[in-house]
Amino acid sequence: MAFNIESIRADFPILQRQVNGKPLVYLDNAATSQKPQLVIDAIVDYYSNYNANIHRGVHSLSQEATDRYEEARQKIRQHFNIAKAHEVIFTSGTTHGINLVANGFATILGQGDEVIVSALEHHSNIVPWQMLCEKTGAELKVIPMTQEGTLDMAAYSALLSGNTKLVFVNHISNALGTINPIEDIIFKAHQVGAAVLIDGAQACSHIKPDLQALNVDFYVTSAHKMCGPTGVGILYGKEEWLNKLPPYQGGGEMIAEVSFEKTTYADLPHKFEAGTPNICGGIAFGTAIDYLNQIGFHAIEKHEHELLEYATKELLKIEGLKIYGTGTEKTSVISFNLEGIHPYDVGTILDKMGIAVRTGHHCAQPIMTFFNIPGTVRASLAFYNTKEEVDALVAGVRKAQQMLR
Structure with a gap:
């Protein structure tokens, strides 16, 4: 199966909705992934039939x-x-x-x-x-x-x-x-x-x-x-x-x-x-x-790696932004903070723009203690995310920084 991002996104009904009047940009996949219509149909089929x-x-x-x-x-x-x-x-x-x-x-x-x-x-x-x-x-x-x-x-x-x-x-x-x-x-x-x-x-x-x-x-x-x-x-x-x-x-x-x-x-x-x-x-x-x-894990890995590299490069262009977790072997999770700004405040502003990220210690307080931080903003990417959504995240982080510093 060829990797067609438009076709894949069409499989997920929730990706068509808006949040706070903006198209949903769902970047909280490390907490839970969204569900394709096939899975939703399987649930309905069981209880119906x-x-x-x-x-x-x-x-x-x-x-x-x-x-x-x-x-x-x-x-x-x-x-x-x-x-x-x-x-x-x-x-x-x-x-x-x-x-x-x-x-x-x-x-x-x-x-x-x-x-x-x-x-x-x-x-x-x-x-x-x-x-x-x-x-x-x-x-x-x-x-x-x-x-x-x-x-x-x-x-x-x-x-x-x-x-x-x-x-x-x-x-x-x-x-x-x-x-x-x-x-x-x-x-x-x-x-x-x-x-x-x-x-x-x-x-x-x-x-x-x-x-x-x-x-x-x-x-x-x-x-x-x-x-x-x-x-x-x-x-x-x-x-x-x-x-x-x-x-x-x-x-x-x-x-x-x-x-x-x-x-x-x-x-x-x-x-x-x-x-x-x-x-x-x-x-x-x-x-x-x-x-x-059916999509194939080789295609999933390839697409997510491209998103990770692109998002990392674009986010690091923001002055005062620090990424935690910089090992060479990593998957499509980016935890970051803006200097002098609490991660919760960044997440709140991003939500107003329809961008869903996770903020806090992510049930991993010893990691936050090690870095001496209260938590991070975590953007976690999936195979149904796009570079355009990464661009929306970067623009949202820039706006949050302007509003909060």
Whole structure:
């Protein structure tokens, strides 16, 4: 499929609307992506034509819903090159997947064990591990970051030891756009016998990770940043690791046999999928993956890289503007500040011009503390954005600077 930006933008109904009397310029894709009509139609189709609970009913609607839901699991397996469908666990999103793994490791870790995270993490990649260490007596260690917003890999190597049981890093920083060297991180962790969990929430809309090639133990992501619906995501786990971890929640669907004396648990993936899932969300997630693959991730990466380079060049022409996150390996996220101006004020003025950006600490307060700033303005670009929208952003930032200084 040829990359046709006009045709792609026509797939997204929300991009046709206005905000405050101006055409919408949506540059908050790191928070959530917009949804193509195909995904919206898949949601409507489910509730209109075959809404039923799954894995339980013998009637036709239940079987149809079950088939579509499990077809979506297969699409996800193929997209991420996962060996077995039962290694795909549906979750409510990335945070759910992280907490599922953290809960399981509470039965594995003890005094003297160590968990390593990075300084570039989202709060959902910090707090569960702090809670885990408080519960188990394990120690949390942090890979430091550099002024460029990259990880200090020499320091990481020094942190690893025979006591390291789990390493957790994000694939791409939500606050800075830095692409972390996860291949090296995974390889070095495995050398000391540690498991690795990678947060792919910010990565999977930009690149197509091959989870078997990465040899990662766990990988989590969310549908809503991949043009899918909110409230659904996946945890990938190697079969041997998922079998080691206890269920995260108890209830229907995750059991084999129940009596008041003893309960036995279902096989994977159902062991971790208690209760009625987000059936419609899972099906629509599969539709979103189909849509992204139809466009092609090579084309997506190419277009977004061109936008990133163009936006970086044009924004740096503004006197007093500083970009945070200047590593050579990064994706289409630009976090910046204007000298002497609070990022919230910049974002407010941009909104009046129909330009949606994110301001604040982006659930990554340790990064902001490192740079000694209250937060940043974050413009995050997607494959449906254009250079004309970048021009509108640059003009808006210039206007905000004139009004606020």
